Amino acid sequence: MATEFHNLQELRHSASLATKVFIQRDYSDSTICKFQTKFPAELDSRIERSLFEVTMKTLNCYYAEAEKIGGQSYLEGCLACATAYIIFLCMETRYEKILKKISMYIQEQNEKVYAPRGLLLTDPIERGMRVIEISIFEDSGSTSSSSSGSSPTSSTAQ
Amino acid sequence: MSAVMISRKVTRKWEKLPGKNTFCCDGRVMMARQKGVFYLTLFLIIGTCSLFFAFECPYLAVHLSPAIPVFAVLLFVFVMAMLLRTSFSDPGVLPRALPEEANFIEMEIEAANGNVLAGQRPPPRIKNVQINNQIVKLKYCYTCKIFRPPRASHCSICDNCVDRFDHHCPWVGNCVGKRNYRYFYLFTLSLSLLTIYIFAFDIVHVVLRSVDSGFVLVCFFTLWSVVGLTGFHTYLISLNQTTNEDIKGSWSGKNRVQNPYSHKNIFKNCCEVLCGPAYPSVLDRRGVMLEDSSSPAPSDASAASTNKGSNPVSQTTKSSAPLIPNEHTPDEAKPGIGAGTQKSASSPKDEKPPSPTSPNAVAPGVIKESTH
Numbered sequence: 001m002a003t004e005f006h007n008l009q010e011l012r013h014s015a016s017l018a019t020k021v022f023i024q025r026d027y028s029d030s031t032i033c034k035f036q037t038k039f040p041a042e043l044d045s046r047i048e049r050s051l052f053e054v055t056m057k058t059l060n061c062y063y064a065e066a067e068k069i070g071g072q073s074y075l076e077g078c079l080a081c082a083t084a085y086i087i088f089l090c091m092e093t094r095y096e097k098i099l100k101k102i103s104m105y106i107q108e109q110n111e112k113v114y115a116p117r118g119l120l121l122t123d124p125i126e127r128g129m130r131v132i133e134i135s136i137f138e139d140s141g142s143t144s145s146s147s148s149g150s151s152p153t154s155s156t157a158q
Numbered sequence: 159m160s161a162v163m164i165s166r167k168v169t170r171k172w173e174k175l176p177g178k179n180t181f182c183c184d185g186r187v188m189m190a191r192q193k194g195v196f197y198l199t200l201f202l203i204i205g206t207c208s209l210f211f212a213f214e215c216p217y218l219a220v221h222l223s224p225a226i227p228v229f230a231v232l233l234f235v236f237v238m239a240m241l242l243r244t245s246f247s248d249p250g251v252l253p254r255a256l257p258e259e260a261n262f263i264e265m266e267i268e269a270a271n272g273n274v275l276a277g278q279r280p281p282p283r284i285k286n287v288q289i290n291n292q293i294v295k296l297k298y299c300y301t302c303k304i305f306r307p308p309r310a311s312h313c314s315i316c317d318n319c320v321d322r323f324d325h326h327c328p329w330v331g332n333c334v335g336k337r338n339y340r341y342f343y344l345f346t347l348s349l350s351l352l353t354i355y356i357f358a359f360d361i362v363h364v365v366l367r368s369v370d371s372g373f374v375l376v377c378f379f380t381l382w383s384v385v386g387l388t389g390f391h392t393y394l395i396s397l398n399q400t401t402n403e404d405i406k407g408s409w410s411g412k413n414r415v416q417n418p419y420s421h422k423n424i425f426k427n428c429c430e431v432l433c434g435p436a437y438p439s440v441l442d443r444r445g446v447m448l449e450d451s452s453s454p455a456p457s458d459a460s461a462a463s464t465n466k467g468s469n470p471v472s473q474t475t476k477s478s479a480p481l482i483p484n485e486h487t488p489d490e491a492k493p494g495i496g497a498g499t500q501k502s503a504s505s506p507k508d509e510k511p512p513s514p515t516s517p518n519a520v521a522p523g524v525i526k527e528s529t530h
Contacts, residue, residue: 020258027287027294030419031308031322069434077433084239085341093436128253128440130304 015137023132033063066098172443185443196331240345248439249335250321260303292418325401398427
């Protein structure tokens with residue numbers, strides 16, 4: 001774990017940013033928060049398709065859980081209404097709790113999967129929940145952009 | 159020297175947000191710029207209730223029941239809480255695209271449009287998505303440099319794109335959108351109940367004491383407007399429509415167009431709007447601004463007070479400006495980007511005419527933009 005963390009720091013400070021890819025929202029299921037799982041061409045040489053899809057599907061599951069209209073959201077809504085929503089000043093909503101989980105998941109994915117490949121995911125909440133920004137880094141020492149040479153000691157913890 | 163910490167005032171992100179909102183309490187409160195009508199609303203509600211509590215409640219408490227003023231107080235507190243929640247919260251503002259995202263979208267558009275001959279007007283920027291077997295057009299916002307999500311709209315008064323935009327309400331001094339629509343509805347509903355309650359006990363008081371009360375007339379007129387508004391929004395909620403869509407006639411049924419967001423069940427629609435999850439704000443108003451290049455809007459901040467690039471003429475010429483060169487042509491181009499007869503290319507602020515606001519509120523904004 002310490003090796004991956006070291007690589008993530010290295011990524012931010014020594015590697016140079018080559019380009020960014022933006023995964024857009026998928027509106028086929030109405031306005032709920034869901035991102036497209038289509039694999040972008042720019043990542044073709046950088047990461048395995050399956051890993052990327054797992055990340056996207058997990059994120060979509062988290063968002064679906066947050067936006068689910070069911071027993072828990074009714075209960076929260078009714079309780080909050082009964083207290084004139086003053087309870088929201090003290091309590092964290094279910095959505096916010098899940099956003100924290102998402103944030104931790106993205107950080108974990110960055111450390112374990114993406115940073116060793118010279119990529120960095122940005123939490124969509126920092127982009128207004130519109131896109132998932134994937135930064136593609138090039139190691140300033142290496143000449144080719146196709147090899148993920150940003151981590152000389154590539155750890156295999158995936 | 160190194161041990162001494164020079165205290166600097168922390169810059170929070172709300173100070174650099176583009177748009178025409180005003181912020182209070184260090185970013186905790188977010189409202190529109192014009193707040194005059196909101197103060198009037200406060201004055202009317204507080205004034206009317208004060209008169210009721212001062213002149214009628216003592217009599218009613220003694221001669222009828224002390225529960226009457228107690229319930230009135232609870233209702234009044236609820237109305238005020240809902241009003242302040244509606245007015246002070248973020249309605250669901252979508253932050254503007256950062257330069258890289260804006261350029262990425264521009265590249266997608268250019269790739270989809272192909273070669274446009276010089277002198278020819280570029281096709282309007284529209285994306286088609288399919289929602290519940292219905293084609294919905296997503297329009298491009300030239301100010302925010304994004305394709306607006308479905309049901310989002312750009313408020314010209316606040317100069318922001320708002321998610322699930324309902325309308326800009328001068329009475330609450332804020333836009334009504336995804337995040338604060340249920341508070342707005344509960345405000346109108348509870349205000350209707352409060353007005354009916356006061357009106358009813360006014361009449362009781364007048365009858366019991368044979369006292370002439372002009373107060374009753376004021377309540378009568380307020381009652382009909384507020385109850386009417388509540389009724390209208392109840393109708394909208396049961397159909398899962400926004401005021402904006404209703405005014406534009408988006409789902410009025412012509413050309414076999416139906417509302418794709420409706421669950422076709424009144425109960426389900428009401429539950430989604432009123433009992434859905436409480437959406438968080440994506441604006442991060444109280445976050446601390448980083449001083450390095452990763453800070454979101456230092457370049458926008460300098461333009462915040464002057465020209466925002468919201469001038470429609472400059473935006474259409476910007477689309478042919480040089481882009482970041484990239485050897486990978488994105489194949490993310492959505493189907494359906496192409497020519498259309500929409501006038502969204504030439505009038506990015508086409509939201510302005512339909513928005514039901516007072517002309518005085520719109521005019522200063524229009525004059526300001528044209529000088530830049």
